[in-house]
Amino acid sequence: MYRLYLAGPDVFLPEPLAAGKAKKALCALYGFEGVYPLDAVLDLDGLAGPQAAQRIALANEAAMRSCHAAIANMTPFRGPGMDGGTAYEMGFMRALGRPVFGYTTHPDLFADRTRQFCAGPVRQRQDGYFEDVDGLLIEDFGLADNLMMAIAANESGIPIAVGDGPLRDTGPFEDCLRMAQRVLSGKPFTNA
Amino acid sequence: MYRLYLAGPDVFLPEPLAAGKAKKALCALYGFEGVYPLDAVLDLDGLAGPQAAQRIALANEAAMRSCHAAIANMTPFRGPGMDGGTAYEMGFMRALGRPVFGYTTHPDLFADRTRQFCAGPVRQRQDGYFEDVDGLLIEDFGLADNLMMAIAANESGIPIAVGDGPLRDTGPFEDCLRMAQRVLSGKPFTNA
Numbered sequence: 001m002y003r004l005y006l007a008g009p010d011v012f013l014p015e016p017l018a019a020g021k022a023k024k025a026l027c028a029l030y031g032f033e034g035v036y037p038l039d040a041v042l043d044l045d046g047l048a049g050p051q052a053a054q055r056i057a058l059a060n061e062a063a064m065r066s067c068h069a070a071i072a073n074m075t076p077f078r079g080p081g082m083d084g085g086t087a088y089e090m091g092f093m094r095a096l097g098r099p100v101f102g103y104t105t106h107p108d109l110f111a112d113r114t115r116q117f118c119a120g121p122v123r124q125r126q127d128g129y130f131e132d133v134d135g136l137l138i139e140d141f142g143l144a145d146n147l148m149m150a151i152a153a154n155e156s157g158i159p160i161a162v163g164d165g166p167l168r169d170t171g172p173f174e175d176c177l178r179m180a181q182r183v184l185s186g187k188p189f190t191n192a
Numbered sequence: 193m194y195r196l197y198l199a200g201p202d203v204f205l206p207e208p209l210a211a212g213k214a215k216k217a218l219c220a221l222y223g224f225e226g227v228y229p230l231d232a233v234l235d236l237d238g239l240a241g242p243q244a245a246q247r248i249a250l251a252n253e254a255a256m257r258s259c260h261a262a263i264a265n266m267t268p269f270r271g272p273g274m275d276g277g278t279a280y281e282m283g284f285m286r287a288l289g290r291p292v293f294g295y296t297t298h299p300d301l302f303a304d305r306t307r308q309f310c311a312g313p314v315r316q317r318q319d320g321y322f323e324d325v326d327g328l329l330i331e332d333f334g335l336a337d338n339l340m341m342a343i344a345a346n347e348s349g350i351p352i353a354v355g356d357g358p359l360r361d362t363g364p365f366e367d368c369l370r371m372a373q374r375v376l377s378g379k380p381f382t383n384a
Contacts, residue, residue, distance in 0.1 A: 014327035049334035057343035078309060079271020084279040085338040091283030117270060135206035142241035146277040151249035
């Protein structure tokens with residue numbers, strides 16, 4: 001059975017284990033095994049913050065290596081862009097050559113969200129692009145997030161699934177599961 | 193000569209080519225070849241946004257594969273966390289097994305920056321952690337950013353270099369170059 005790594009800021013939700021359980025149940029419905037970052041049972045007792053973090057991060061990396069593909073929740077998180085840890089995991093899986101399916105529950109494009117986020121007036125340059133009050137470019141390629149993550153998701157074979165709801169909305173997540181069925185069914189099964 | 197991929201939001205600075213040139217000159221000073229995302233000369237004429245983005249993203253991925261290690265500018269960018277594209281690139285290089293040295297020009301820890309960023313009152317839970325007004329956890333492991341990127345950098349052999357200046361400050365970048373000398377000098381040279 002194909003294993004899907006479930007990347008996303010869902011681990012920060014008020015009920016992170018329930019959120020993972022719901023996603024794993026949906027994976028099973030589509031014939032996949034969902035692998036959630038909080039699945040690993042780690043003994044963090046008595047560890048200082050950085051040591052606990054190391055154990056978690058290395059466990060997540062091992063979980064990713066054990067998966068055939070990933071589904072990334074690219075919904076904006078505390079700022080105009082997606083959660084950084086999820087972006088990291090998209091790059092990790094992509095470097096391993098494994099498909100990364102992406103979804104977001106926010107319908108606006110990255111450039112529009114960034115313009116709204118920036119404090120102070122944004123300014124349009126002669127080349128048509130916008131910059132913020134510090135002169136920093138506002139990336140604008142008509143994509144849902146920074147081009148590295150957006151293109152990684154698109155290169156999975158099917159564009160980012162876009163919804164319009166809260167972070168925990170599983171509608172576009174299910175779109176990704178259908179994508180995963182189409183893309184992975186064309187591949188012979190091998191152990192990750 | 194070891195090639196270092198120069199990841200960071202420096203590409204969004206008002207003079208992105210000059211910023212890259214300065215970093216590449218510092219790399220040369222320490223015996224490295226710096227590879228900057230904007231080095232690739234790409235013909236983007238007449239391409240729609242997503243197609244231009246695809247060409248850039250794939251060129252960046254090829255550039256990363258050609259490098260022995262990376263130095264990532266983890267300075268917070270439009271929000272409490274680092275630039276998402278840079279986080280992606282850290283994950284990418286880490287999955288390839290290449291050292292990722294990290295620096296930030298902001299001295300505060302991720303948890304403190306996130307607490308300051310969150311609109312509305314944050315609340316301390318019984319387990320000691322803080323959550324924002326939506327009940328979303330504020331990650332707190334005493335690190336400079338989300339644990340995936342912070343640990344990836346620490347696993348390079350030497351902890352994240354921390355400065356106190358603007359995004360373009362090259363002081364902690366030079367600290368990373370010294371780290372890279374120490375870490376890479378112990379390895380036999382091979383083509384990336």
